[in-house]
Amino acid sequence: MTIDQTTTVARDLTDRTVVVTGAAGGIGKEVVRRLHAAGAHVVAVDLREPGDVPEGVTTGTVDITDPESVRAFADRVAAEHPGRLDLVNAAGIVEDDVAAAEMSAEQFRGVLDVNLVGVFLTSQALHRVMAERGEAAIVSIASMSGNHVVNHPQKQVAYNVSKAGVTALTKTLAVEWGPEGIRVNCVSPGYVDTPLLAKKHHQFDEWMRDIVPGRFAQPAEVAAAIHFLLSDAASYCHGTELLMDGGYSLR
Numbered sequence: 001m002t003i004d005q006t007t008t009v010a011r012d013l014t015d016r017t018v019v020v021t022g023a024a025g026g027i028g029k030e031v032v033r034r035l036h037a038a039g040a041h042v043v044a045v046d047l048r049e050p051g052d053v054p055e056g057v058t059t060g061t062v063d064i065t066d067p068e069s070v071r072a073f074a075d076r077v078a079a080e081h082p083g084r085l086d087l088v089n090a091a092g093i094v095e096d097d098v099a100a101a102e103m104s105a106e107q108f109r110g111v112l113d114v115n116l117v118g119v120f121l122t123s124q125a126l127h128r129v130m131a132e133r134g135e136a137a138i139v140s141i142a143s144m145s146g147n148h149v150v151n152h153p154q155k156q157v158a159y160n161v162s163k164a165g166v167t168a169l170t171k172t173l174a175v176e177w178g179p180e181g182i183r184v185n186c187v188s189p190g191y192v193d194t195p196l197l198a199k200k201h202h203q204f205d206e207w208m209r210d211i212v213p214g215r216f217a218q219p220a221e222v223a224a225a226i227h228f229l230l231s232d233a234a235s236y237c238h239g240t241e242l243l244m245d246g247g248y249s250l251r
C-alpha cells in the first residue's frame with residue numbers, strides 16, 4: 001500500500017481487479033469508466049449484461065440477492081483473476097412512493113433484499129478471496145437517505161432503512177475485516193442524475209430548493225469519490241461514510 005500521499009501514484013489502480021455490481025446503471029457505468037481509466041481491470045456485473053463498456057472490461061450477470069449465484073460468481077472471479085481483488089457495491093433499487101402504513105411485507109423485504117442483503121452477500125462472498133490475498137478495498141453506495149435525511153415528499157421507508165443499514169454494515173465490516181487488510185467504506189450521495197431519479201420529475205423543484213449548488217450530482221462525481229476511497233489515497237479510511245449531498249441535509 002502507498003502511504004506516501006505526495007504523488008498521484010496513490011490514486012493509481014493498476015494491478016487490481018475491481019468488481020462493480022450495478023454496472024449497467026447510471027452510477028455503475030461511470031464507476032466502470034473511471035476505474036478502468038485509473039488502470040484497474042474491471043469486472044462489470046448486473047442483472048443484465050452491461051453494455052457500452054470500455055475495451056478490456058470484463059462483463060457478466062449476477063443477481064446479488066441469490067446467495068448461490070453470488071458464491072459461484074465469486075469463485076469464478078477468484079479463479080480467473082489472480083492478484084488483488086476490490087469491490088464496488090453499486091446495485092440498488094428504490095420503491096415507488098408507498099406510505100409506511102400501506103407497505104406490504106413483500107415490498108419492504110424486496111428493497112432490503114437488494115440494497116442491504118445483496119451488498120452483504122456480495123461483500124461476504126468476495127471477502128474470502130480478499131482475505132486470502134491480503135489487501136483489498138470495498139466501497140458501497142449508501143445514500144444521504146436514512147442516516148442524514150428521510151426522503152421527502154416521496155415516501156420510501158424501505159429505501160431509507162436499507163441505506164441506513166448499508167452504513168451500519170460498512171462500519172461493522174470495517175472493524176471485522178480491517179485487521180485482515182481490507183478497508184471497507186461507503187459514499188452517501190444526495191440526488192444523482194440517473195435513470196433511478198428520472199421517474200420522479202414532479203418532485204424536482206422541491207428537492208432543488210435545498211440543494212446548495214442548485215443542481216443534481218453527476219454520476220461522474222460519485223465515481224470520483226468511489227475512486228478516492230478505493231485508492232491508496234484513502235489509506236487511513238476505515239468505516240468512513242463520505243457524505244456528498246450538495247449540502248441538501250444542511251437545510
Ligand SMILES: NC(=O)c1ccc[n+]([C@@H]2O[C@H](COP(=O)([O-])OP(=O)(O)OC[C@H]3O[C@@H](n4cnc5c(N)ncnc54)[C@H](O)[C@@H]3O)[C@@H](O)[C@H]2O)c1
Nearest residue numbers: 022024025026027047063064091092141143191192194196
Ligand atoms: N440516483 C440517485 O439519486 C442515488 C442517490 C443516492 C444513492 N444512490 C444509489 O446508487 C446506486 C446506483 O444507483 P443508480 O442511480 O445508478 O441506479 P440505476 O437504477 O441506474 O442502477 C442500479 C443498477 O442496479 C441493478 N440491480 C438491481 N437489482 C439488482 C440485483 N438484484 N442484482 C444485480 N444488480 C441489480 C439494476 O439492474 C441497475 O442497473 C444504488 O445503490 C442507489 O440506491 C442513487
